[in-house]
Amino acid sequence: DQQVKQNSPSLSVQEGRISILNCDYTNSMFDYFLWYKKYPAEGPTFLISISSIKDKNEDGRFTVFLNKSAKHLSLHIVPSQPGDSAVYFCAASAVNTGFQKLVFGTGTRLLVSP
Amino acid sequence: DSGVTQTPKHLITATGQRVTLRCSPRSGDLSVYWYQQSLDQGLQFLIQYYNGEERAKGNILERFSAQQFPDLHSELNLSSLELGDSALYFCASSAADRGQETQYFGPGTRLLVL
Numbered sequence: 655d656q657q658v659k660q661n662s663p664s665l666s667v668q669e670g671r672i673s674i675l676n677c678d679y680t681n682s683m684f685d686y687f688l689w690y691k692k693y694p695a696e697g698p699t700f701l702i703s704i705s706s707i708k709d710k711n712e713d714g715r716f717t718v719f720l721n722k723s724a725k726h727l728s729l730h731i732v733p734s735q736p737g738d739s740a741v742y743f744c745a746a747s748a749v750n751t752g753f754q755k756l757v758f759g760t761g762t763r764l765l766v767s768p
Numbered sequence: 769d770s771g772v773t774q775t776p777k778h779l780i781t782a783t784g785q786r787v788t789l790r791c792s793p794r795s796g797d798l799s800v801y802w803y804q805q806s807l808d809q810g811l812q813f814l815i816q817y818y819n820g821e822e823r824a825k826g827n828i829l830e831r832f833s834a835q836q837f838p839d840l841h842s843e844l845n846l847s848s849l850e851l852g853d854s855a856l857y858f859c860a861s862s863a864a865d866r867g868q869e870t871q872y873f874g875p876g877t878r879l880l881v882l
Contacts, residue, residue: 743810
């Protein structure tokens with residue numbers, strides 16, 4: 655049972671444009687969401703997170719939006735840069751129930767072309 | 769650099785063998801998590817330790833075990849290895865075991881079972 659889903663395995667965007675990566679979840683107990691970026695042969699790198707009490711969090715070029723009623727979150731990267739090309743993982747946890755383990759989606763490979 | 773270190777980086781072994789993967793958390797972090805990433809899969813949570821004690825278990829096989837030592841480093845022991853155990857094994861750490869703590873990942877150990 656895939657509780658966190660990233661339905662787009664890949665996304666191609668031109669440099670300077672917006673990249674939008676989507677993530678859906680099924681478990682209503684999830685209350686903390688994170689995005690990680692992963693380059694080949696490296697571990698996931700933390701990008702940005704959002705608590706379920708918020709609907710938006712922004713950090714530089716990265717913005718995460720959370721729609722709790724739709725159980726959907728998205729990561730916006732503006733403007734996209736070639737160095738953003740990587741696999742992006744959405745992850746969720748239910749910290750208020752004492753579970754800090756992260757449940758990951760299967761990732762979306764972003765390719766930003768010059 | 770996340771501050772989480774993992775050794776070895778690569779490991780090649782045969783079926784039936786036993787291996788030990790090592791992780792050192794970020795300075796000051798008390799929680800350690802282990803995740804497995806198989807081919808074309810997202811990261812799957814295996815087990816969490818906090819300050820030397822097991823905190824949570826995921827879908828960890830009985831052939832696998834882990835521990836966290838007084839100096840807070842952790843080891844994941846994989847025994848009676850099978851071909852299907854070939855995967856990337858990541859360790860992550862966070863400061864505590866409660867609340868919305870960000871997990872920081874190490875570079876991973878790539879295990880190949882032949």
